[in-house]
Amino acid sequence: MPQDDPWDAEASQHVARNPGRPKAGFYGAVPEDDEDGRHPSSDEDEEEEFEEIEVVPVRPKLSVAIGGFAALLAVAVALGAQTTGPDARLSYAIVLFGVQLLGLLAWTMALHPPAAGATAAIVALTALAADYLAVTGEPARFLPLIWVALGGFVAAMIGQFIRAEDRQRARDSWRSTLLIVLGAVAYAILLVLVRQPLGAQTILVCCTGAGLALLVARLTDAVFPKPRIAAQVPRGATGVVLGAMLGTLACAMLGSYLVLPFTPAKGAVLGLVAAVAANLIDLAVNFGEAGRRLAGEAPTFWLARHMQGPLGGLALTAAAAYALTHLYLS
Template sequence: MTVDSSVTPEQQPRAAAAGALQIQLAMLTALAGGVLAAGSYLGSVALLVAVCAVQLLLTLSWLFGTAVPGRMGGLVLGVLAAAGADAAIMHWPHSGYSPVVGVLGMAVPLLFVHQLSRGVVRTRVLESLADITVLLVALVALAGLMVLREQSNGDILTPAVLGAITAGLVAAHFTDAVFPAPRFDPEVDRGLPAVVVGVLAGAAVGTLSLHRMIDLAGGRGAFVGASIAAVACLLSIGAAFSGVHTSLAPAGTAAPAGPAVRLRPVAAVLMTVALSTPAAYVLVNALSG
C-alpha cells in the first residue's frame, strides 16, 4: 500500500473532481441499494421486479459505459443469462445458488459462439470475452438476493444484507471524498480510512437489523454486517482500480465521450453490489446455521 497524503496546488483540481465523483458514487449506491432493499421488504415479487431492473441497468451501463467490443451480442447474452437465472431461482427457491450453475454452463459455449459470429469485425477478442463473462457472473450473482429472501427469516436477512452493503459503500465513498489517504494506489482516489469507516457502518447496520434473530444475536450481527461491508468496499476499490488502469478505447483511438463516460459510475456501483451478493449469502448462512 502506497502512502500518498500530500496534494500539490497542481493536483487540487483533480482532487476536487475525484471528491465529486465519490459523492456521485455514494448517491448512486444509495439509490440502487434503496431500490433493492425496498423490494425485499415488500415481498418476493417486488424483489424480483427490483432485481430485474437492476440487472437490465447493469447490462446496459457495463456494455455501453465501458465500450465492450461485441456489445450488441453481449446485450443478448446478458438478457438471456439474467432471465435464465431469475427463472431458475424462482422455480427452485430453496436450492441455493445450485440452479444457476446450469445457466453459467450454458453461457460458456454461447460466449464462444458470440465471438465467432462477429466475423470480420472480430477484434479485441480476449477483452470482449472477459468483460462479458464478468457481466454474466454478476447478473447471475444478483439473483442470489431472491434465494436469501425465500429462506427462513428472509424478510429480515435480505434488507439487512442490502443495508450493510449500501451503508458500507456510502460511508466509504463519502470518506474518500474528504480524505482519500493513505491510498492503495497513487492513481486511485481510494484510501484505507474509507474501508475502516465502511466496515464500521456495516457493523452498525448488522447490529441494528439482526439483533432480533437468535442465531445472530450479540456480536454475530455486527460481524456479519462488518464482513459484508468489507467485501463490498474492497470490490469497490477493485472497480476503481480497474477503471483507472484501463481505457475505454484501444490504443491509438479516441476514447468515447458523452453518455458512455457517464454510464461508467453506474456500472461500477451496480457491479460492486452484484458481486457482493454471493459473499453476503455465504456469510449469513454460515453464521445463522
C-alpha cells in the first residue's frame, strides 16, 4: 500500500484537538458566525421575512356613507316590489334599470375590461333586453334571462376581439366580462319574481336581510373595526358577524307577520342566506381592491369603488331570492 497519505497520525491528532467548522467557501461548509454569534446574512433574512405590512386605516365617515347607500338601495328595491301591480311594472323596471346602470358603471370602472366603452354599451343593451323580457314575457320565466345574458357575454367578447390591443387582454379578462354581464342581468330577476306568487314578499324579506346586514356591518366598522379581517382590508369581523345575526333576526320577526307559507323559521333562513350573500360580495370587493393596490395598479374612481359592494350584494340577493322561492318556499 502507498505510504504518502497526507492524513498522517500527527494531522489526525491536530484535527481531533481542534474540531472547528470548515471555512466558508468549501462545499457543505457553513459560514462562520460573527462576534455576536449570528450568521452574517441572518439580519438580512430576518428583514426580508419580517417586512412590515402596511395596515390600511378604516375611515368611519366613509363606512357610514357606504352603509347608508346599501340601506337606501335595499329599501328602494323592496318598496318598489310591494307597490308593483299588473299595470305598474314599467315604473319598477325603470327604477331597476337605473340601478343596473349604476352597477354597470361601478363594475366597468373597477374591473377595467378591454374595450371598456363598447363593453359597457353592449351590457347596457343586454340589461335593457332582459328587463323587457321580464316585464312582457308570458308567463314570467327565468330561462330567457339566461339566454340574454349568454348572448350579451358573447357580443361583449366579440367587441373586445376587434382591436388588436384589446384582443390579448380579452383572453385573460373574460371572467371579469362575465361578472359584469351577470351582475347587470341579475336585477331583471326581480321583475320576473314580482310577477309570481310569493315573489314580492320574498323580495321584501331578502332585501331586509341584505340591507340590514350591510348597514350594521359598515356602522360597526365605523365604531369598532376589530378584529381586522386582513391588514390591507379596512373591515372588521365583528361587523360582518353582527350584521348577519341582526339581519337574520329581523327577517325572522318579519316572517311572523307575513302570510303562509312564511313562518319565523323560514324568514330566518331567507334572511340568513341574503345577509351572507350580500356580505360575501361586499368583502370580495374589498379584497379585490386590496389586491389591485398591492399589485400597483391604478386605483378605481372613488365613487365606483365604494358603490360596487352594495350593488353587487343586492344583485346576488336577487338571484338568491328567486332560488329560495322555487326551491325552499314552494
